[in-house]
Amino acid sequence: MNTETAGEPNLTHPSLALLFKRGFWLAGAAAAALAALVVACGGGDTEATPTAVPLSGTIDVDGSSTVYPITEAVAEEFRKAQRNVKVTVGISGTGGGFKRFCNGETAISDASRPITKTEIDACAAKGIEYIEIPVAYDALSVVVNPQNDWVTCITVAELKTMWDQPAQGSITKWNQVNAAWPAADLKLFGPGADSGTFDYFTEHVNGKAKQSRADFTQSEDDNVLVTGVAGDKNALGYFGLAYYIENSSKIKALKVDQGKGGGCVSPSAATVENGTYPLARPLFIYVKKSDAEKPEVKAFVDFYMRNAATLSADVGYVKFPDRVYTLATARWTSRKPGTMYATAAAGETLEQLLSKP
Amino acid sequence: MSAEAAGNAGARAAGWPSRPGRIALRRAREWPVYAFLFACAIVSIFTTLGIVLVLFEETYNFFKEISIVEFLTGTEWTPLIGEKHFGVLPLLNATFLIAILAMVIALPLGLAAAIYLSEYAHPTVRRLVKPVLEILAGIPTVIYGYFALRFISPEIVRFFFGSDVSLFNALSASIAMGVMILPLVSSLSEDAMRAVPQALREGAYAVGANRFEVATRVVVPAALSGIVAASILAISRAVGETMIVTIAAGNQPNLSWNPLEGMQAMAAFIVQVSLGDTPRGTLEYSTIFAVGMMLFLSTLVMNVFAQWLLARFREEYE
Secondary structure, eight states: EEEESSOOOOOOHHHHHHHHHHHHHHHHHHHHHHHHHHHHHHGGGGGTTTTTTTOOOOEEEEOTTOOOHHHHHHHHHHHHHHHTEEEEESSSOHHHHHHTTTTTSSSSEEEESOOOOOHHHHHHHTTTOOOEEEEEEEEOOHHHOOOOOSSSSEEHHHHHHHHHHTTTTTBBGGGGGGSSSOOOOOEEEEEEEEEEEHHHHIIIIIITOOOOOSSSSOOHHHHHHHHHHHHHHHHEEEOOHHHHHHTTOOOOEEEEEOOOSSSSEOOHHHHHHHTTTTTTEEEEEEEEEGGSSHHHHHEEEHHHHHHHHHEEEEETTTTTOOOHHHHHHHHHTTTOOTTTTOOOOOOOOHOOOOOOO | OOOOHHHHHHHHTOOOOOHHHHHHHHHHHHHHHHHHHHHHHHHHHHHHHHHHHHHHHHHHHHHHSOOOOHHOOOBBSSSSSSSOOOOOOOHHHHHHHHHHHHHHHHHHHHHHHHHHIIIIOHHHHHHHHHHHHHHHHHHHHHHHHHHIIIIIIIIHHHHOTTTTSSOOOOOHHHHHHHHHHHHHHHHHHHHHHTTHHHHHHHHHTTTTTHHIIIIIIIIIIHHHHHHHHHHHHHHHHHHOOHHHHHHHHHHHOOOOSSSSSSOHHHHHHHHHHHHHTTTTTSSSHHHHHHHHHHHHHHHHHHHHHHHHHHHOOOOOOO
């Protein structure tokens, strides 16, 4: 697991830090325990801004590597306001993150797709309630090497030919997908089975979640995929928009054609916002309900909601319209448990889903 | 009265215990040291036992669901995605292909270096060169991994085999691994050669052999058991090596003898699954133990074989 740590050792007060430095660690530990008790008891009345009350504690976040850049950016900013709160953000993949979340190991789970039925059951079995909060849009990007001069636009049907299960071992050349392309080896790079990006892509391109060929280079770490595609003329891969934006000098994003008359569309903020890019999807964080009243977790999520728009755009994702953030924040402040996708009808927008009572 | 008896008398006079008593006391005082050292030794034994037990238990769980025949003879390894297949051959093949290619590089170079250091080099040169060579063994393997991915693969492998070669390929991992195990081969072989008695060399020189003949016909055969053991230890190191294959070989199970393709070695698969935080108790989780067991047995067999070779073919000299 790749974990980035934000925050300083858990010293709740400058005088405690001094105690530790002088070696009175026993006295310090006792005082820290006392302080923790005081913080825990006084947790109910922290309505002030994060800067006003110095908080402490650890917030464990894990899950999607696609959501990671946003959560990590939020954690970095949050650390500036709350130096004593330690936020760790892992990248186990959406599925890997939920496995840990529903096992009670993490407070917040990053997800690049809604929670699934199996995961809902796993959480229920452990009595873990959660609040589902959308944070930004991603345009799942299909990328190739910049030296690739034969393809600029790809249809969803072609992607399915490349990636679906029957392709395993049989579709190995570019010209098997489209006769106009060269007879070069097709080198595929994609996220592994614990990834929400993998789930989303297989569901929307191949038609069924997790149905995919298995003979491609897999990694939960999107940087490995970037390296692979950037280093191989015949490569094709897919991952979240932020990793393309970050590496746009080394890789080339393809336009995607849904094949329903929409034509070729590039992944970008504009095409996601106007709904024309076929592989756009919302990203989420799931907050454990029983941790939501911990002052440090509450402050972190409040901070997240205030800054999600700016920071998600900063790292290469697409911010929601303001009214979606207003609705998402309301969902968080009212601590509404469960997933809004349990009762979702096909074609309902995020705004409609969030507006349901 | 001897001096010792006088000492005894003095000791008794001072109320000290008798001689046997003092020995017992000394033993009693030695006891904590003995116990501590014994505990240290036992910790490593129990650790090994614990690892083997855990491996066995989880492997047993795996084979309750997957037949051992399918595991050992299946040619497809797709335990995580789509239609699941549990044939370990692609991983086994990749592991040994990479290790053997690494040996193809490390063995001739390492042996030549050992012959040079043992038979040709001036003692001063040897004193300088040997530690430098051993530094290679001290480089963290993650650095070898990125060296393979960022330099060997694009600059060397593609220079010789064309720019269409995958960036992730087995050959670049093999080359890096060959360089990594080179000091193991050369250093141990050199030790074995230096242990060959000088009289053998002098005898050969006396009947007119030149330096090269002495090295290749007398010293190397005499040190052969040590050289073979060094090579097997090096292969077993290569088989178990993890970071290089994870970073540079491409995480794609692939049953192929073409080292220019991307492959997944056993150790790299274990890393991949561990990174994904697969929950305990699932079949996917058990796979890493079954593969780990395979890896463990491979290296164990080789190490035992190396020990046996050493004992069996050892040339004993005065």
